Amino acid sequence: MESYLESIKKQFLYYKKLGEDAMLQVPDEALFWQYNQNSNSIAIIVNHIAGNMLSRFTNFLDSDGEKSWRNRDAEFEMPLFDNREALLQRWNEGWNCLLGTLELLKEEDLGRIVYIRNDGHTVVEALNRQLAHYPYHVGQMVFIAKMLKDDDWKSLSIPKNRSSEYNDLKFSREKEKRHFTDDL
Numbered sequence: 001m002e003s004y005l006e007s008i009k010k011q012f013l014y015y016k017k018l019g020e021d022a023m024l025q026v027p028d029e030a031l032f033w034q035y036n037q038n039s040n041s042i043a044i045i046v047n048h049i050a051g052n053m054l055s056r057f058t059n060f061l062d063s064d065g066e067k068s069w070r071n072r073d074a075e076f077e078m079p080l081f082d083n084r085e086a087l088l089q090r091w092n093e094g095w096n097c098l099l100g101t102l103e104l105l106k107e108e109d110l111g112r113i114v115y116i117r118n119d120g121h122t123v124v125e126a127l128n129r130q131l132a133h134y135p136y137h138v139g140q141m142v143f144i145a146k147m148l149k150d151d152d153w154k155s156l157s158i159p160k161n162r163s164s165e166y167n168d169l170k171f172s173r174e175k176e177k178r179h180f181t182d183d184l
Contacts, residue, residue, distance in 0.1 A: 004110065007179060008127055009102050012134070014181045016095050019046075019138045021156050022145040028084045030148045040076065042141050043087050048075040049137050050094030056116065056130060057101040061109065065116035065126065098130075 023031060023042060034041045040048075051072065056065040081087050105123065113120045121129065146153045158166045 004124070005102065005105055005107070008131060009099070010179050010181045011131055012095075012098065012102070014184065015135045015138045017184070018156055019049075019091070019141050022138075022142040023084075023088075025152075025154060026145050026148050030145075031084060031087055032078070032082070033144070033148065035144075040140065041078075042144055043079050043081070044076055045137050045141050045144075046087055046091050047079040047081075048072075049134055050090045051075040052130075052133065053094035053098045056126070057097045060101045060126075061112060061114060061123075064118065065114065 023046075026042070031042045031046075034044075051070060052075075055067045055070040058067065079087075079090070081090060110123050112123050114123055114126050115121070116126065116129070142156060
């Protein structure tokens with residue numbers, strides 16, 4: 001089961017990097033752009049992800065993942081920060097909380113029960129829940145950045161019309177156990 005913890009750390013770090021690489025491609029003001037009032041900007045999504053991480057992973061094993069101090073609705077309003085530096089500080093605050101918690105988890109913790117809004121989850125279920133949630137929002141960030149960059153977008157995955165080249169590289173190697181993020 002230790003491989004589960006190592007794998008999930010790599011998965012979370014992969015999505016952290018995707019979000020950061022998307023944000024790097026857009027100018028500062030674009031981080032706060034909203035398609036309309038009902039849409040989220042990259043900054044709003046960052047604020048929500050960080051708020052969720054701080055709530056879920058502060059005292060992860062010992063308290064409900066929906067903290068009384070969290071104001072989820074406010075996470076979807078224009079954040080209090082208004083520049084890239086503050087946005088990245090908020091982003092890293094959330095990620096540091098999550099990754100710090102993952103570093104403390106042991107194999108014997110994986111079957112323990114933790115609560116999110118009084119719903120019990122094993123630690124594995126709670127981690128899997130968040131591993132589905134954060135990539136959902138990181139994908140939104142990537143999509144917004146890609147729209148804003150238009151033809152100047154640099155792909156964060158296998159570039160369009162380059163699948164054969166990528167597959168040739170992968171299949172030229174010997175078979176072995178490795179994580180797909182090891183090549184990044």
